[in-house]
Amino acid sequence: xxxxxxxxxxxxxxxxxxxxxxxxxxxxxxxxxxxxxxxxxxxxxxxxxxxxxxxxxxxxxxxxxxxxxxxxxxxxxxxxxxxxxxxxxxxxxxxxxxxxxxxxxxxxxxxxxxxxxxxxxxxxxxxxxxxxxxxxxxxxxxxxxxxxxxxxxxxxxxxxxxxxxxxxxxxxxxxxxxxxxxxxxx
Numbered sequence: 261x262x263x264x265x266x267x268x269x270x271x272x273x274x275x276x277x278x279x280x281x282x283x284x285x286x287x288x289x290x291x292x293x294x295x296x297x298x299x300x301x302x303x304x305x306x307x308x309x310x311x312x313x314x315x316x317x318x319x320x321x322x323x324x325x326x327x328x329x330x331x332x333x334x335x336x337x338x339x340x341x342x343x344x345x346x347x348x349x350x351x352x353x354x355x356x357x358x359x360x361x362x363x364x365x366x367x368x369x370x371x372x373x374x375x376x377x378x379x380x381x382x383x384x385x386x387x388x389x390x391x392x393x394x395x396x397x398x399x400x401x402x403x404x405x406x407x408x409x410x411x412x413x414x415x416x417x418x419x420x421x422x423x424x425x426x427x428x429x430x431x432x433x434x435x436x437x438x439x440x441x442x443x444x445x446x
Contacts (some may be wrong), residue, residue: 264288269335277327286326290319293336297343303405304347314350318343333419340412341420344402351398392439400435407432 264272264285269292275285297318302311321342329338393401399421406412406420407428414425421428 270329270331273326273329273331273335277329279326286323289335290322293339294319296336297339300340300343300406300410301347303409304344304402305351310350310354314343314347317350318346321346333416337412337416337419340406340410340416341422344406344420348398348402392442395442396435396438400431403428403431404435 264275265288267275267285267288269289272285272289272292276283276289279285294315298311298315301314301318302308305311305314322339325342329335393404396404403417403421407414407417412420414428417428418425423431
């Protein structure tokens with residue numbers, strides 16, 4: 261078929277699994293999802309440079325794993341799961357590397373958090389949200405971002421994080437409680 265843009269993600273994924281290394285179906289899938297994958301990576305990684313590295317790694321993994329999509333969920337859910345797992349792995353390795361290189365980084369973060377400035381309310385709110393998210397462990401942070409920033413429902417989250425939908429609901433509820441408690445303490 262010459263016009264691959266008319267194919268569904270599932271059809272393209274099946275064709276990509278049968279293709280060689282220069283397959284047009286995989287390229288079409290990559291082009292179709294590049295922007296959203298980058299956005300997920302940016303939200304999870306926090307900087308443009310790290311997001312670009314992570315997105316590139318996601319597509320490299322997708323290329324090598326292109327035959328592993330089994331169709332049990334939507335292709336986008338599977339793809340976002342690969343993106344989340346890739347970003348979590350990269351964030352964890354980056355954190356470990358920084359701790360080895362700069363053992364006093366936690367002390368400097370605490371000191372920076374204690375300083376007060378008087379920026380506009382929008383910037384202040386943005387920093388508050390960032391600080392709240394940074395207070396979560398890596399997987400909880402990813403879960404919150406995928407639920408509220410990317411709009412995934414609990415069934416999709418269950419697939420992405422390989423836990424039940426009920427467990428996703430419970431974790432989101434506990435995260436909300438933790439964030440509410442954090443906001444109340446000065």
